[in-house]
Amino acid sequence: MVYEKSARSKIFDIVLLVVLISISITCILPLWYTLSLSLSSKSAAAAGAVALWPVGFNLNSYVQLLQEGQFFKSFWISIQRVVLGVALNFIVVPLMAYPLSKTTKDFKMRNVFMWSVLFTMLFNGGLIPLYLTIKNLGLMNSIWALVLVGGAQTIVFNIILTMNFFRNLPSVLEEAALVDGAGPWYILYKLYIPLSVPVLATVTLFSIVYHWNEFLYGLIFMTREEFYPLQTYIQQLTVAVDPSSMTEDQYKRMSELSNRTLDAAKLFIAMLPVLAVYPFLQRFFIHGITLGSVKE
Amino acid sequence: MVNKGFAKHYYLMMLPGLIWLFMFSVLPMFGIVIAFQDYNPVQGMLGSKFVGLDTFEYMFSLNDTASIFFNTIFIAVMKIVGNLIIPLIFALMLNELRHMFIKRSIQTIVYLPHFLSWVILGGILLDIFSYQGPVNQLLSAFGFDPVLFFGRADLFPFLVVGSDIWKEFGFNTIIYLAALTGINTALYEAAAIDGASRQRMLWHITLPGIRTTVILLAVLGLGNVLNAGFDQIFNLYNPLVYSTGDIIDTWVYRAGLLNMQYELATAVGLLKSVAGFILISLSYFLAYRFTNYRIF
Numbered sequence: 001m002v003y004e005k006s007a008r009s010k011i012f013d014i015v016l017l018v019v020l021i022s023i024s025i026t027c028i029l030p031l032w033y034t035l036s037l038s039l040s041s042k043s044a045a046a047a048g049a050v051a052l053w054p055v056g057f058n059l060n061s062y063v064q065l066l067q068e069g070q071f072f073k074s075f076w077i078s079i080q081r082v083v084l085g086v087a088l089n090f091i092v093v094p095l096m097a098y099p100l101s102k103t104t105k106d107f108k109m110r111n112v113f114m115w116s117v118l119f120t121m122l123f124n125g126g127l128i129p130l131y132l133t134i135k136n137l138g139l140m141n142s143i144w145a146l147v148l149v150g151g152a153q154t155i156v157f158n159i160i161l162t163m164n165f166f167r168n169l170p171s172v173l174e175e176a177a178l179v180d181g182a183g184p185w186y187i188l189y190k191l192y193i194p195l196s197v198p199v200l201a202t203v204t205l206f207s208i209v210y211h212w213n214e215f216l217y218g219l220i221f222m223t224r225e226e227f228y229p230l231q232t233y234i235q236q237l238t239v240a241v242d243p244s245s246m247t248e249d250q251y252k253r254m255s256e257l258s259n260r261t262l263d264a265a266k267l268f269i270a271m272l273p274v275l276a277v278y279p280f281l282q283r284f285f286i287h288g289i290t291l292g293s294v295k296e
Numbered sequence: 297m298v299n300k301g302f303a304k305h306y307y308l309m310m311l312p313g314l315i316w317l318f319m320f321s322v323l324p325m326f327g328i329v330i331a332f333q334d335y336n337p338v339q340g341m342l343g344s345k346f347v348g349l350d351t352f353e354y355m356f357s358l359n360d361t362a363s364i365f366f367n368t369i370f371i372a373v374m375k376i377v378g379n380l381i382i383p384l385i386f387a388l389m390l391n392e393l394r395h396m397f398i399k400r401s402i403q404t405i406v407y408l409p410h411f412l413s414w415v416i417l418g419g420i421l422l423d424i425f426s427y428q429g430p431v432n433q434l435l436s437a438f439g440f441d442p443v444l445f446f447g448r449a450d451l452f453p454f455l456v457v458g459s460d461i462w463k464e465f466g467f468n469t470i471i472y473l474a475a476l477t478g479i480n481t482a483l484y485e486a487a488a489i490d491g492a493s494r495q496r497m498l499w500h501i502t503l504p505g506i507r508t509t510v511i512l513l514a515v516l517g518l519g520n521v522l523n524a525g526f527d528q529i530f531n532l533y534n535p536l537v538y539s540t541g542d543i544i545d546t547w548v549y550r551a552g553l554l555n556m557q558y559e560l561a562t563a564v565g566l567l568k569s570v571a572g573f574i575l576i577s578l579s580y581f582l583a584y585r586f587t588n589y590r591i592f
Contacts, residue, residue, distance in 0.1 A: 009494065012494070013392075013393075013394070016389055016392055016393065017393065017398070019389065020389055020390065020393065021398075021402070023386070023402075023406070024401075024402045024405040024406050026462070027405050027408060027462070027466065028408065030417075030420045030424060031408075033420075033430065034420050047428075048428045048429070048430070048432075048433045050430075051430060051433075088316075091312070092313045092316060095309045095310065095312065095313060096309065096313040096314075098306075098309060099306035099307075099309050100310075100592075102306070106302070107302075107303060107306050109303075109307075113310060113314075117313075117314075117317065118591070118592075120317050120321035120322060122572075122573050122576050122577065123325070123570075123572075123573045124324065124569055125324035125325040125326070125327045125328050125566075125569070126324075126327075126548065126561075126562055126565025126566055126568070126569055127549060127553070127561070128327065128330065128548070128553070128561045128565060129324045129326070129327020129328060129330060129562060129565075130324040130327070131552075131553065132324075132327050132330070132341070132558075133323050133324040133327055136340075137319075148316065148319070148320050149320050151320075152316055152317055152319070152320035152321045153320075153321065155313065155316070155317070156317070159313070160591060163592060164592060183302075183305065184302050184305040184306065184309070185305065188309075209411050212413070213411075213412070213413030213414075213415070215413065215415050215527070216526070216527070216530075216549075220553055231413055231415045231416075232415075234415050234416070234419065235415045237419075260423060263419060263423070264423070266419075267416050267420060270413075270415075270416055271412050274412060275408075278411055279404070282404060282407065
């Protein structure tokens with residue numbers, strides 16, 4: 001590309017760089033602040049002395065966290081949920097995406113299934129019928145309620161992404177395999193899945209993040225705190241008061257009473273898994289999303 | 297060419313996913329009948345008496361209904377507009393950047409908040425904007441009185457919209473950046489030879505080049521007019537801001553699951569589902585007509 005090299009253009013570049021870096025700093029500053037707060041002393045946090053660096057550095061809030069049994073119970077439930085959810089997503093999504101990526105010539109019922117599956121994404125019964133269904137199925141306080149309900153709502157989007165990716169694979173590959181006598185299962189597992197790493201990584205990342213972050217189903221399907229996944233557990237810390245009536249003073253006092261360093265430590269630990277998987281998968285998802293969803 | 301015997305394998309492949317979707321997406325849809333019943337939890341959906349449209353009449357007689365619909369649309373529309381424009385500006389700025397390493401690093405950082413849950417970000421924001429948090433510390437350093445940000449009904453919708461844009465702008469940039477890389481670089485080279493400045497290139501090459509993408513995203517945004525963001529508002533609100541911050545989804549949660557008004561909450565939820573379904577179908581149809589976009 002050819003660029004003009006005037007002084008004005010150079011100043012523009014520098015201003016641009018400063019603006020962009022400032023904007024990106026605002027995206028990590030709150031996370032950094034939370035870390036600093038969790039490492040500060042309680043009194044410094046209460047006095048509002050913590051800004052960018054921990055004041056009165058100590059690990060007390062993390063020690064306190066280690067003693068809190070429920071935090072780790074919830075952490076463990078979230079881990080189980082993510083593992084089960086991702087595994088099911090990984091099995092079901094390619095299995096559905098492959099037949100749906102066929103044309104009606106090869107798979108007559110393709111459009112009927114496609115529209116039915118899409119309908120479940122566009123329309124739902126609402127919160128109350130969902131709650132009553134889970135209750136009638138006897139899945140209250142079961143981890144399967146979390147895995148299956150959340151999964152059913154996210155697989156359709158993942159199926160569409162994967163299906164679009166499959167459709168963009170060169171059809172001569174499949175034809176060659178057919179000539180060699182391969183069946184549909186062989187083609188899916190030995191040909192399509194190995195070629196679809198970017199989209200499958202994207203879908204896996206979405207599934208991990210979804211199951212890790214979801215809190216509402218934990219709140220409504222689990223009647224006892226010991227079954228709460230981590231996000232639900234953390235969410236409940238902030239709304240421990242009766243929500244039906246509150247005055248401004250009560251609200252103010254509530255926010256002052258909270259143990260800010262301990263809460264910050266919980267929030268920080270809760271975001272660690274996402275921070276950990278994100279750098280490894282992010283190079284895939286940009287590729288996966290744009291290939292699967294935007295078509296010229 | 298394709299073996300006709302493959303169809304039975306295709307059905308078999310789709311079976312697990314179809315059962316999953318039926319149990320957890322389709323089955324709850326039958327629960328919609330509650331909206332037309334005088335629901336009695338003991339007798340269940342099959343035993344309760346049908347009352348026709350009584351619940352809907354009651355719903356429209358409530359003052360709450362108008363305000364929750366207004367709040368929902370007001371917040372959602374501001375979010376749609378903000379999430380369309382801010383990422384566009386950001387993508388254009390990023391596109392002008394010439395250092396690939398810095399560009400990649402900025403991208404990696406600004407995508408990050410998208411992957412964190414509103415439970416975590418809500419906790420962080422509530423602390424940062426709390427009475428003794430850093431924002432108020434900063435304000436008092438400049439001699440202003442502290443503000444109870446998330447306790448103020450007049451500020452709440454704007455804080456919600458602002459924090460949503462902050463969380464999502466990086467991620468929303470992806471589609472724009474993909475469109476920007478799709479512009480033929482020969483156009484810029486030709487313009488540079490003709491002596492065009494960078495502003496001219498922006499106006500005459502870059503913006504027309506991504507016009508379809510902008511239109512597409514705007515049209516698709518239409519489908520979200522009733523989705524103001526349950527997770528976010530649920531984690532940020534409190535009784536002080538119900539008047540301006542209560543949206544359909546949060547209201548359904550409180551009325552249905554906390555106050556056990558099953559029929560009313562189901563009726564409101566149903567109205568939202570139906571209207572949402574029509575809006576999304578319409579937006580997909582318009583997107584197809586104007587930009588040839590297809591979801592599959």
